[in-house]
Amino acid sequence: MIIKKHLILASRSPRRQLLLKQLGLKFDVVESGVDEDIDHIQIPIEHVTILSQRKAIAVGKQVEDGFVIGADTIVVLDGKILGKPEDENEAIEMLSLLSDRTHTVFTGFTILDRPSNKIYSDYETTDVTFRKIFIDEIKEYVRSGSPLDKAGAYGIQDDYGAVFVKKIDGCFYNVVGFPLTKFYLAIEKFQKELGLL
């Protein structure tokens, strides 16, 4: 993969950083500090696209030259967005809702080119089916603290929440927090549009 500019990831998520490293990419990490609380935008695609753009733009102000990558992941059940739980009780409530059901993970991402300020945004969806999980399992998982910084109160990759997932249908990496394949094709296309490739 050829990237013609310096990359800046506008995300503190260690999972996203690991996924990008998996592609052999070198990048800096700058936190955006963007408020993720945009409850008024209840359309999932709009929600993740707008937040990913806000994150990239916020960090872009500090970048003279390069590609800034923003991303946002949410979990959607019955059309309702589940973001990061505010406390243990909300985490327990979210996981109880997800038990024995299929939800959809949405990740929006934005590549912002500096200094031209041109933007490329896209998103990916993946269906995730939970097995029936029991309240004791949920409580044990929530006590570990791990669900509290994750959309939908679970992490598929790095902890115990793993064994709640029976199957997924769609992009593997999207569920971890970043749709690698779509991003890979997007940044190639974007660089061609910019005349860099």
Add this chain to the structure above:
Amino acid sequence: MIIKKHLILASRSPRRQLLLKQLGLKFDVVESGVDEDIDHIQIPIEHVTILSQRKAIAVGKQVEDGFVIGADTIVVLDGKILGKPEDENEAIEMLSLLSDRTHTVFTGFTILDRPSNKIYSDYETTDVTFRKIFIDEIKEYVRSGSPLDKAGAYGIQDDYGAVFVKKIDGCFYNVVGFPLTKFYLAIEKFQKELGLL
């Protein structure tokens, strides 16, 4: 998760070790040294079940008391088993076959109880769809050396091969090399059968 006996993983795969650690499990690793070349067994489920049993049994001989876990993963395209490629040319050939197609990943696993020698075996399948990949991408990936120790000549989790995968349908972890959710439920059931839970 409650495991009543010492666990021994009969696999040198670093990916499997990481997945089991993800469950918070403590275990020892002992390589089985089993010959994986059983070309005469061309039925995928039989192939992975038999090999996972052989690995567990080979290591079980060195274990006085505990659960020994064996596993085997293969890639199947058009009913044909793709194991680990023997050299770079075979890796290129395998990846060219997988391009723009859907294949199935089979993982068989066995839990052997020592000293009773009771066995619990099961397997998981996941459909994986590759995007169209180009010969230059394949050659670059193969040159990295990474495909050579992997069934079907790619690794979804830990390298560049990641971006060949468009979507998966089924167990997420199975594609990495070990079906965590099924194993989690299996070892619970097995321990109940043994009267340990």
